[in-house]
Amino acid sequence: MKRIILSFSLLSTTFLFAQKKDYPIQAVPFTSVKLTDNFWLPRIKMNATVTIPASFERCESTGRVKNFVMAATHQGKFCTIYPFDDTDIYKTIEGASYSLSLFPDVKLAAYLDSLITIIGKAQEPDGYLYTARTINPNDVGAWVGKQRWEKERELSHELYNAGHLYEAAAAHYMATGKRNLLDIALKNADLVCSVFGPGKRHVAPGHEIVEMGLVKLYRISGKPEYLATAKDFIEYRGHYNGYDSTSKDEWKNGMYWQDDKPVVDQREAEGHAVRAGYLYSGVADIAALTGDQQLLAAVDSIWTNVVTKKMYVQGGAGAIGDGERYGENYELPNETAYNETCAAIANIFWNQRMFLLHGDSKYIDVMEKILYNGFISGIGLDGKSFFYTNAMQIKNTFSHADMEAQRSGWFPCSCCPTNDVRILPSIPGYVYAQKDDKLFVNLFINGTSNMKVMDKDVSVEQQNNYPWDGDLKFIVNTKKPSNFSMLVRIPGWAKGIAMPSDLYTFKNQMRIQVQIPITVNGQPVEYEMENGYAVIKRIWKKNDVVEVKLPMNVERVVANENVKSDIGKVALQRGPVIYCAEWKDNEGRAANIVMPDAATFTTEFKQDMLNGIQVIKSTVPAVIVDANGETVQTKQQPFVAIPYYAWANRGKGEMMIWFPEKVKDVDIIAGE
Known part of the structure; x- marks a missing residue:
C-alpha cells in the first residue's frame, strides 16, 4: 500500500510540474471510491471472478498470448486473425489492474507480472511492439505493410495497438505502483514520437486511441513530446491527398476514418463509430491541455450532432452495420440497428471528458443513459457471454443475419468483451469530480469516497437503491468544519427531459417540479440550480445528511418525427432505465404488442428474476393470428417489460423496445 501512495504522490508532482492547462474539473480517482452498491458492485465483482479469468483464458486458448511468445523468438506464424489481437491482452490487463485496486489478489498480480514479462520480451530493441510483424517480417498478412507504419492509415492498427498498450500501462501503474508495463509503454511511445509528430512523419491513425493513450503517458511522465505527437495525429486529419473527395464511398473519401476534412472543420459525427468516439475523446483531451479553441468548438458541435440526431434511445450509437458506422442525421433504424458495444464505451469516455470541460450535467445525463442501458446490455448476466452488436428489436423471423439475437462467448474480433x-x-x-470549492456528485452509486476539498479531508457516503428507487442519501463527514459547495446532479429525466435535445421527449410531460425536494439533516433547504446541479453551499460538519427525492414515474418516450422508424411508437423509461419486452414474459411474443395511450402501469421489484430487476406491468392489446392463419384480431393480455440491459439472458426469442400505439397495418409474411 505504501508503494501505491508513493506512486500517486509522484504522479501528482509530475502532473503539477508538467502542465499549465488542463480540464477545469478533475474527476475523483477510482482508487478513492470504495463501492458497496447493490447494482454495480456485483457486476464489478463478477468481472473480477468470472470475466477477467475467462478473458485471459481465451487470450491463451486462441493464441493471443502465443503471438507474444513467438515474437520474442522471431519464430513461428502469427496464429490469430487480426493484427490488433494484441490489444485483447492489453485491455484485459487494464481491467485486471483496475480490479486489483478494488479486490487485491496476489495470484492475479503475479499472473499480470508474468504476462508483462512475456510482452517485454516481444518488444524489439528500439521499442517497437507489434507481434504481427515481429514474429516474421516477411509474412505479415494483407493488413500489414512490408515496412513499419506503411498501412497505418488503413488497416495495420500499429498505433491502435500502441494506444491500448499505453492505456493498460497507465492503469497498471496507477493501480499497483509498478513500472514494469509502464517502462515498456514509455519505450514504445519514445519510438512513436521519434517517427511521428511536428517536423517528422505525419499520419492520421486509421483507428484512433493512441491520442488518448499518449495523453495518459504525458500526465505520468511530463514529456511534452507525447502531448505534441497526440496533437499532431489529430491536426493531420483531413490533409491526406490520396482520397477521392468526389466518391460517396466512405472508405474512399476518408469519412470512414474521420479523415475527409480537418478536425477543426468537422461538425458531424461520421464514419466508424468506435474510432469516432475515441477520436472525439482525444480531441477533448487536447483541447483541454492546450487551450485550442478551434478543437473545442469542433468537438462541441460534433457532440450536439450526436445527441440531437444520431443516438438511439438506449444510448447506442453507430446505426449502420456496413462499416460499423454512423449513418445520416436521424438514420436510426430499429430492425438493422448495429450499436456496437465498443461504441457505447467510447462514448462513455467522450461524455465524461465533455463534462470535465464544461461542468454541465447534460453530459453526465447522456453518460448515465449509456451506462445503464447501451453499455451493460453488451454483457451477459453470467459475466462471460457478450453482444458485439446491441439490437433494438428482434422479430420471430430472425431475418437479419448480422443482428445478434443471442449472446456469444467470444468473437473472432473480440474487441467488445x-x-x-x-x-x-x-x-x-x-x-x-471537483473544481475549487465545488464537489460534483455525478452518479448515484453506493459507497464511500475520501477526498480533499480546499485542502481539507472530506468523506462522502452514499446510501440508496438506485436505479430502482429515487430516494438518495448522502452522509458527509469532515474532520473539521469545512465550507464548500456540494453539487448534486438532478438528472434530466427527473425534470421531464428524456434527452438534452429534441431527439427524444416524454410524451405526457410528467409533472415537472419547480425544485426536487432536498433536505439537510431532515430540514428542507433552498438551493440554486447551476448547469443541471443542485448547489448546496454550507459549512459542512461531521455526519451531515443530505437527502434527495427523485420521482420514479414510468414515462412514454417518443422520438423526433424525423426518425422515421419510430413514428407512431413509444418506448418506456423509468428513472435512467430503458425497458423492453421479451417473448418470455408476454405469451411467447413481443413484436405483436400494442401500447395505447390509455394503458396504465405498475411496477414491481422481482428479486428472483434476472439477478433482481424492477419490472413494469400493464394490460395491453396484442395482435393475434388464429391457428389457420386466416383471422387477425387483438386481445387484451398481461404485459411485462424488463430493463433493456437484461434481455437475451433466457434464450432466443422476440424483443421490442418501441411499441406501436395503434394497429395501422399488418405485415403478411409467407412461410418457408
Whole structure:
C-alpha cells in the first residue's frame, strides 16, 4: 500500500510540474471510491471472478498470448486473425489492474507480472511492439505493410495497438505502483514520437486511441513530446491527398476514418463509430491541455450532432452495420440497428471528458443513459457471454443475419468483451469530480469516497437503491468544519427531459417540479440550480445528511418525427432505465404488442428474476393470428417489460423496445 501512495504522490508532482492547462474539473480517482452498491458492485465483482479469468483464458486458448511468445523468438506464424489481437491482452490487463485496486489478489498480480514479462520480451530493441510483424517480417498478412507504419492509415492498427498498450500501462501503474508495463509503454511511445509528430512523419491513425493513450503517458511522465505527437495525429486529419473527395464511398473519401476534412472543420459525427468516439475523446483531451479553441468548438458541435440526431434511445450509437458506422442525421433504424458495444464505451469516455470541460450535467445525463442501458446490455448476466452488436428489436423471423439475437462467448474480433473488462472496474472513477470549492456528485452509486476539498479531508457516503428507487442519501463527514459547495446532479429525466435535445421527449410531460425536494439533516433547504446541479453551499460538519427525492414515474418516450422508424411508437423509461419486452414474459411474443395511450402501469421489484430487476406491468392489446392463419384480431393480455440491459439472458426469442400505439397495418409474411 505504501508503494501505491508513493506512486500517486509522484504522479501528482509530475502532473503539477508538467502542465499549465488542463480540464477545469478533475474527476475523483477510482482508487478513492470504495463501492458497496447493490447494482454495480456485483457486476464489478463478477468481472473480477468470472470475466477477467475467462478473458485471459481465451487470450491463451486462441493464441493471443502465443503471438507474444513467438515474437520474442522471431519464430513461428502469427496464429490469430487480426493484427490488433494484441490489444485483447492489453485491455484485459487494464481491467485486471483496475480490479486489483478494488479486490487485491496476489495470484492475479503475479499472473499480470508474468504476462508483462512475456510482452517485454516481444518488444524489439528500439521499442517497437507489434507481434504481427515481429514474429516474421516477411509474412505479415494483407493488413500489414512490408515496412513499419506503411498501412497505418488503413488497416495495420500499429498505433491502435500502441494506444491500448499505453492505456493498460497507465492503469497498471496507477493501480499497483509498478513500472514494469509502464517502462515498456514509455519505450514504445519514445519510438512513436521519434517517427511521428511536428517536423517528422505525419499520419492520421486509421483507428484512433493512441491520442488518448499518449495523453495518459504525458500526465505520468511530463514529456511534452507525447502531448505534441497526440496533437499532431489529430491536426493531420483531413490533409491526406490520396482520397477521392468526389466518391460517396466512405472508405474512399476518408469519412470512414474521420479523415475527409480537418478536425477543426468537422461538425458531424461520421464514419466508424468506435474510432469516432475515441477520436472525439482525444480531441477533448487536447483541447483541454492546450487551450485550442478551434478543437473545442469542433468537438462541441460534433457532440450536439450526436445527441440531437444520431443516438438511439438506449444510448447506442453507430446505426449502420456496413462499416460499423454512423449513418445520416436521424438514420436510426430499429430492425438493422448495429450499436456496437465498443461504441457505447467510447462514448462513455467522450461524455465524461465533455463534462470535465464544461461542468454541465447534460453530459453526465447522456453518460448515465449509456451506462445503464447501451453499455451493460453488451454483457451477459453470467459475466462471460457478450453482444458485439446491441439490437433494438428482434422479430420471430430472425431475418437479419448480422443482428445478434443471442449472446456469444467470444468473437473472432473480440474487441467488445475485452473492452467490457476494462470499463467495469473503472466506474468508481466516474462518481465524483471537483473544481475549487465545488464537489460534483455525478452518479448515484453506493459507497464511500475520501477526498480533499480546499485542502481539507472530506468523506462522502452514499446510501440508496438506485436505479430502482429515487430516494438518495448522502452522509458527509469532515474532520473539521469545512465550507464548500456540494453539487448534486438532478438528472434530466427527473425534470421531464428524456434527452438534452429534441431527439427524444416524454410524451405526457410528467409533472415537472419547480425544485426536487432536498433536505439537510431532515430540514428542507433552498438551493440554486447551476448547469443541471443542485448547489448546496454550507459549512459542512461531521455526519451531515443530505437527502434527495427523485420521482420514479414510468414515462412514454417518443422520438423526433424525423426518425422515421419510430413514428407512431413509444418506448418506456423509468428513472435512467430503458425497458423492453421479451417473448418470455408476454405469451411467447413481443413484436405483436400494442401500447395505447390509455394503458396504465405498475411496477414491481422481482428479486428472483434476472439477478433482481424492477419490472413494469400493464394490460395491453396484442395482435393475434388464429391457428389457420386466416383471422387477425387483438386481445387484451398481461404485459411485462424488463430493463433493456437484461434481455437475451433466457434464450432466443422476440424483443421490442418501441411499441406501436395503434394497429395501422399488418405485415403478411409467407412461410418457408
